[in-house]
Amino acid sequence: MNDFQIQLRNVNVTRYVTPLREGGSMPAIAEADDGFLYVLKFRGAGQGPRALIAELIGGEIARILGFRVPELVFASLDEAFGRTEPDEEIQDLLKASVGLNLALHYLSGAITFDPTVTKIDTKLASQIVWLDCFLTNMDRTCRNTNMLVWHKELWLIDHGASLYFHHSWQNWEEQAKRPFVLVKDHVLLPWASELELVDSEFRVLLNAAHIRSVVNLIPDVWLEGEVNFETKEAHREAYAKFLESRLAHSAIFLKEAQHAREVFI
Template sequence: MNNFELSLRTVNVTRYVTPLREGGSMPAIAEADDGFLYVLKFRGAGQGPRALIAELIGGEIARILGFKVPELVFAHLDEAFGRTEPDEEIQDLLKASVGLNLALHYLSGAITFDPTVTVVASKLASQIVWLDCFLTNMDRTCRNTNMLLWHKELWLIDHGAALYFHHSWQNWKVQAEKPFVLVKDHVLLPWASELELVDREFKAILNTENIRAVVDLIPDVWLEEETNFESKEEHRDAYAYFLETRLAHSDIFLKEAQHAREILI
């Protein structure tokens, strides 16, 4: 029995404010019925529900480990919402995203992290590198750091490119034990000198119970398109297995990160 419980609020989207034309997912700033602004990630975008699942798992795992992450909420989009949208591309996206989507609390006034301007302490750099190796998050590079500075603190955003194994589910059990070779491009790798310490600390925090609690957050509707599993529960079990196995074999991605850093510096 899992006694570690997590929950996300559900909001209703009331106003489409402006698109954020970054990458292929076309997120948008939107207002919800609680009066707050959110960065809305659409289930009807290019990568479909898988990107939302990666965003959900990545964001909540990061939160458990103590990182600053904007609040994640389930965002319901009504069928009538996009009817008055004049842009045909956006209208198609809204129509394809009716129902449950995912949104991040909008950090008004936040600025994009620039590694040439802001120095990150070695411990924090090591923690972020470890997280991205664990999640196989390829999207934390100099080109696109996916980190924000808000009220003088570093916040992590956009984990939709993580867990890329689930786009095919081929040899996914094998993938769980593989090193993360793309760590060589990680924006914070040069400063990640405390990876072994972080590995011990994070493995004392993450466990089967809280991993399962995160995976249990995945809504049924986001699992309907996958045909590799006989049930939605089996599908969730696969995510849990991947994360638990990767955690148990963290020495594999740890050594890869250390080796990549030695070459880099």
């Protein structure tokens, strides 16, 4: 298990198709040189590279745990795109994002998950709630479920709001052991009745080797300008230690989720 490694493909963006203005960071549908369409997340958007790091870590950990997640790729953006875009806001975003960005395979024809229309079983609901408590993902609510139904299967998207501690890195060691109080707003909380079972299973499936393999994917360029760490290696190490500590103390966020569910129902 120590040899566990993850690799992401690299693509070059060849065509900007259309913006997805419903997203706060204004991602876009774009075509790459492999002929596929992607949802492109820009490092020049509001939250900067931290949102891409959260997207990368969240998506790949979800994949390790068996969830369906669109393929993530590193997407390079040439400076020529900013010159030809007529929309000034988009032009500024493209210019600020020249270089390495992150993209998710576009699930053409997918529909947004609606819990009143599509029912999922209690085991899957519990798994997703556990994942979001682990990642401190605040963005899986009734207002924005960040789940898609594609070919009658549930897919998880948009983990950029996870790991919100890294926007300041204040007391991050302590934050790793804190409950996730925002679980009370989770769209699947009412159905998450198997959290203890999921916790025991996921603590076996996910380990330090998996975590470090994911963290090691973070490109150097996304770690530039961080004043809290002397080196990029130390920066990555902090992400790894946060996640390892959170996994070791999963009973804390598990108890919070169970309490929130009792209050809710």
